[in-house]
Amino acid sequence: MDEQPSVFVGIDVSKDRLDVHLRPSDETFHVPRDAKGLETLAHRFGNRPIALVVLEATGGFEASVAAALAAVGLPLCIVNPRQIRDFARAMGRLAKTDTLDAEVIALFAERMRPPARPLPEPERRHFAELVSRRRQIIGMINMETNRRDQAVDKQLIRRLGRHIAFLERDLAELDGEIGHAIEASPVWCETEALLKSVPGIGDVTARTLLAQLPELGTIGRHQLAALVGIAPINRDSGLMRGRRSTAGGRTAVRGVLYMAALTAIRRGSPFRPFYERLTQRGSPRKVALVAVMRKLLVTLNAIIRDRTPWRPLTA
Known part of the structure; x- marks a missing residue:
């Protein structure tokens, strides 16, 4: 037959x-x-x-x-x-x-006849673990550096220095592995490039978003802001009206968005006029910065949803 x-x-x-x-x-x-x-x-x-x-x-x-x-x-x-x-x-x-x-x-x-490739979800979990480990190593380097700077005993200073050097080599090796993981996936390569087309978004922010926020581009902006923990939360009870604040969410994502927002409000950035308008209207700088974080997140969500790179718009 x-x-x-x-x-x-x-x-x-x-x-x-x-x-x-x-x-x-x-x-x-x-x-x-x-x-x-x-x-x-x-x-x-x-x-x-x-x-x-x-x-x-x-x-x-x-x-x-x-x-x-x-x-x-x-x-x-x-x-x-x-x-x-x-x-x-x-x-x-x-x-x-x-x-x-x-x-x-x-x-x-x-x-x-494209070659069969591994599933994206296990890849993403592996990638998320690498990014999480990178954050841990950076934290250990900072702590060990502070200990070395405060130490008096010369032998202890040398020992801490050796440990810091070891952690820095481990960090470099991990960065290489993260880079290879992205290069192995054409979709991730394109997504990283789309993310990095936005002012203020660099390697660390893009890779953290890839690893820790797979919902990016698939849900609405309000839901996404709540997921990350930068959506204003009402604190009202009876006649009392409390100040709106943010809480919860994904700490790692919120951390990189905060640093990206700081970069994005530098002079010459298209996000700076938006930040300045808020502060000139009386918003505290911290509140204005969180608003920039939300604007960045909304922009990134639209870019990944539409698969189109950043185009400067009026802030």
């Missing part, structure tokens, strides 16, 4: 549904993007000779799909949406619907 031909699958992922196209049979179907739909999808692929499943990176919606398919051992690749757009343009496929997008993705899988 003849062997079945290898099957290449393209999946267009949206918030509520998955449009699926198979090559070379050109079979199409769709399932909801929920637990039952993912179970149905994995079951339908169970007895087929699947060579490759390709999904676009959609800002997080693809993570649950990738996890479900990888759990049943299917070869999977998550590609940069720009690659699919360029491929469709080269083929003259200008029309765009979810069904047509799935077909183009399946054709891309069949003809381009």
